[in-house]
Amino acid sequence: MNTALPVINLYAVMPQIVLVSAATVVLIVGLFERFRKGIPYLSLLLLAVSGVVAVNQLGLGPVPFSDVSSMMVMDDFGLVATLVFIAGAVLTVLISISYAEARSIDRGEYYALLIYAVSGMSMMAASTDLFTFFLGLEVLSISLYVLIGFEQRDAGSNEGALKYFLLGAFASGFILYGMALLYGASGSTEYEAIARTLGGERSDAVNLLLLGGLGLLLVGIGFKISMVPFHAWTPDVYQGAPTPVAAFLSTGSKAAAFVVLIRLLGSVFPGLQMEWIPLISVLAVLTIAVGNVVALVQTNLKRLLAYSSIAHAGYMLLPLMADSQDGSASIVFYLIVYTAMNLGAFGVLAVLSARGAPCATLEDLAGLGSRRPLLAAVMAVVMFSLAGIPPTAGFMAKFYLFSALVHGGYVELAVIGLLFSGVSLYYYLRVVVWMYMRPAAETPAEAAGRLSYTGMTALCLSALAILAVGVFPSELLQLAERAVMTLP
Amino acid sequence: MELYFFLFFAIVAVASSVAMILQRNPIYCVLLLIMVMISIAGLYLMLDAQFVAIIQIVVYAGAIMVLFLFVIMLLNLSREEGGVFRIQKPLAVLLAALLFLPVAAMVMSYAGGGTTPPADGGGAGFGEVEQIGTLLFTKYLLPVEIAAVLLLIAIVGAVVLTRKGTVSVGE
Amino acid sequence: MNHMTESFSYVWLIPFLPLLGAFINVFVNRNPRVSGMIACATVAASFLLALGVFFQLIGLPDGERSVDVVVYSWITTGTFAVDVAFLVDPLSTVMMLVVTGVGLLIHVYSIGYMGKDACCVRYFSYLNLFMFAMLILVMGNNFLLMFVGWEGVGLCSYLLIGFWCERRSAANAGMKAFVVNRIGDFAFILGLLLIFLYAGSLTYADVFAADPAVLAPVITAITLLLFVGAMGKSAQVPLHVWLPDAMEGPTPVSALIHAATMVTAGVYMVARCHVLFAQSATAMTAVAVVGAVTAIFAAYIALTQYDIKRVLAYSTVSQLGYMFLACGVGYFTAGIFHLVTHAFFKALLFMGAGSVIHALEHALEKGRDPQDLRNMGGLRDLMPVTYKSMLLATLAIAGIAPFAGFFSKDLILLGAFVNAPALWLVGLATGAMTAFYMFRLLFMTFGGETRLSRDETEKVRESSRVMTIPLVLLAVLSTVGGFIGIPHVFAAGMDRFGGFLAPVFSGLPEAQVPSASVELTLMVLTLLLAAAGIWGAYTVYIRGNSIFDRLVPRALYTLSLEKFYVDEIYDTLIVGPVRKIARGCWRILDSAIIDGGLTLAALTVRSMGNAIRYTQTGVVQNYALIMVVGALVVFAYITGFLGP
């Protein structure tokens, strides 16, 4: 036999390779008890290395993986997304350190799985083929299932993991079936091939199959980004998961799914755009409404943040309708800001819950402003940003997003979004009110003593980033625009 | 003749799967699912997918389902009694039936989508190991590597989750 | 143009210095005594800089008095660019001077008022932050920056109103202020959206220069939405409910919110957007009518309130109504003029009230409310400085010549008379009521017999210098401040204020001016009505009460029964119904309908939240079922639009 070996460009998947290797190194080093304390720092170092690799490749793409079938491509879009994921992971590691130590889950596997998850997201972001996307998704999901259930003896962690697993696998089933239909319609799973089929002359039958396949994909991706009605897992899982993992879950995995959605839209959906708009806009509005309205009545902080993250997913869905580079760039920008905000919010809870009883409800925050001024200030900044109050990054993100939407001509959607973001202010401010305007309980839930330095570093970093981006958004905006420029 | 084979496998698969989701004894459920797997393997053979058929039997029916069986035995699970799903059950069946309509309409209208299957079944060696192996290491190199990572993660994960206690190796 | 931009390049310091002060107080300074100094020093520096801007500006020829100072490009993307840039023109300079000047006095006063509070570092940092936000609002050269300041003052007011967080009512009031403002803000954002959509830019220069034909289809919508935003911020009916509750904050904060900052933002915005408003007759009418209605409505309520700060709060609402009335009839200069004079006397009134409250807080027995007018009286001799300065302020707000309020109010009423006689009548009536309730306040506080016990009286002390000096300064301003805008009829060309602002409002049609005799008649009429109001207050609250007391025993002997009778009639026919209606307005409109409406809306949303929340049963298969329903919807949709 003579098989023509493909020309492979390892360079194109370098960030993913580095990430996977990093995770494996952490895994192996983690086996040695004597390095236990150093594992998180090793993880940080290796994440930084991966970040450097990714930064070095910015602007060099697009480079496909091989000449036979691209499968993955290295372009600015994927690299920027990877950088966001890495940044999220760095912050997660930082807020994990004290939390994991106090709960004896500070094992090499924990950090290794975190980095594996990042590699999975990165694969998703770089994929140009449904199959690599699916495998990346599974790498991410399986790491997350384990991470959520990492606190073996904690019933909540266990329950959260099982719920996420069952529903996640259920959603994977839908994605897979959708892929099968798309394969049947276009004879390939490459985005480009599907786009070609969509663009070309096609019979009604093929059309129906394509639509069905895309619909099923929408179900699966909708699950990942917690779009209504595929959102129901979100609060339960966030509540059950170890807090740093919840932070990671609410940012990274959602961001990854959004990135895929943008890439898919860029290459596959355009032909179908008009037909999808009513459906997606209705679902997006529902998502915003349900997220915001239910968050109003929550007193459990993690559930509150979960509903808030549902609402934010809804906002980010809106510019998809605009079908413009602006719209996509605004989602990327929003994702970056959202990552900093949500990691900050969950991070505060993680740092507070590290020792002693977990900081679970609004009451636990009472008097935080006087007990822990710096931490409360960070939380306040994050809440203002989530609510979209200037001069925070959250405001800029919302502004850019809604202006892209208005530019696209979807004024009604922008108005609805704005209306609900007005509603959301109530529950974000309630957190601030509890911190600053309610006297502390006799015995605060959280343990006295110093908070973890690493955690505080991460939190201050994200708060500063939020403020800095709020005041000087241009560079980041341009980065986001540059990222989506490389999309077809 | 082919049609009878198809009908046979299809009926066995559907009947076993329906029985599986109705059967209260978990052991029987596993056995019924294995029946489904085997009949699907039969269908794969009819579709000239010899390699996949073998994998289906060896990996799916042989390994994965045995894992199920093993866990059920390990946990010593008894029959499942009715639970709280009074409304859920009929609703679920109804929804599944409703969902079947558009999906079936979709695939039935397909009818090849304008393509006709190659008469020789895709040429010599279609679905055989050589062809698949070649593809796996050329076109599908990257997915295979990712799958390898995936398995590694799954192993680590399963170990992490089920390890008793939090005592590390070194202690 | 370039060299001019450069010569103004320092203006960014004006908002930045208070921000720096806030920053130092939050992160560096821990010493409460120093905190006040820092706060005052930064605001004082800003004030001096603002003065510098002013003098530089009047040194320029009329046509060049509008300079954009770009600090840096804020957002630059493919589709739009927004700069952080400040607009230096007469309007923004006036606002800068008012904000920093009056703000500075309030800061100084705060040292005396809040110096001993445990959280005064936090207080001063909020105060500085407030100045920063307000300065950003008035100085920005685009709507986005204005919006940043807009939200910023909302946020700071929320923090300051809820400052005494131990009081639950304070926290609630803060919340209410924020929520009501939010309604206005929402409309404001929608307005901005429309502007962006149609004008394609958010920079004032571009938007105001936009072809009216382009904006024509939405101009009424834009201006009305902007105005609703202004109604929220400037407490116009029915979005005024937050302002009286905002009294929960420390009194200097009330002074700041009511006089120099926050509430004037709406008026400023309308004046800034006069180009847009002038294009829509509907919007102008709406502004004028809402302003007039608010003016009389709030004045009506103020007639019978007993809480000293609440009276002042309603009075602010009423005066803001005047300003909008002025804008609505096209007299934007008059609106801004009144804004300035009002800043003087209202800041003074609040700080005077604060001085009284501060004194009574220490003097009154436990359980007696130091803000209740019924617990005051006869303080004239005990607190002479406060009394005198408040008397001047009261004269000013009542519109008595030649105090500051006279000139500005007169100009407004003139405008109303020319353009909308019906609204002029409303304004006139409001003037009389204003005089009445303000003098009622003054008499009940300082005049007549004291209602304090002897022990209490002995403990009352005049406030310290640091508090009285700002009062005196403001009293001077309230007295002579009006002379910056002497009406044409008295001395041609002496309306320096109008002249200064003229370049800003030059695009408007020339205002009709009635003949000098008409103008003078109007003035006299206004003055007479104000005097009548004062007389009424005097009769009821000084003479009325004492006469009544003395009359009862003497009634048998003398025939001054008639006098008694008159008072009685006055009481039953005028005071009684007025009081009842005013109370009714307050209770039904304010408490029941507006508050109730807000509560109802909140409740509806909450119950929806609860309903959805309980679909979250915790059973994983229910969630899966919901997903399948979703999938079904998707498929129904797909097959639906491909179907027949």
Added chain:
Amino acid sequence: MIPVTYYLVLSAVLFLVGATGVLIRRNAIIVLMGIELMLNGANLSFVAFARQFGMVDGHIYVFLVITVAAAEVAIGLALVILLFRNRGTVNIDEVRSLRW
């Protein structure tokens, strides 16, 4: 030659029967088996399409999906064992302490 449609309909049936299983069974292990059934349904479609096009790619997909399924099953069963250890049950309708 059996038309491809037959296989596709069969695969849809299997997929939906699996989904129904997920929806109605209390035992977490059986739920997991329902998910496996769904994957098998999808796999059948892949193979049927592969035959239709005469391209082996579909077989590769199935091969990879089986790998994924194995990984998922390993994790899923580990979670079930953990659940059993923590609560002494594998009935997932009893696992609902996280709600509302």
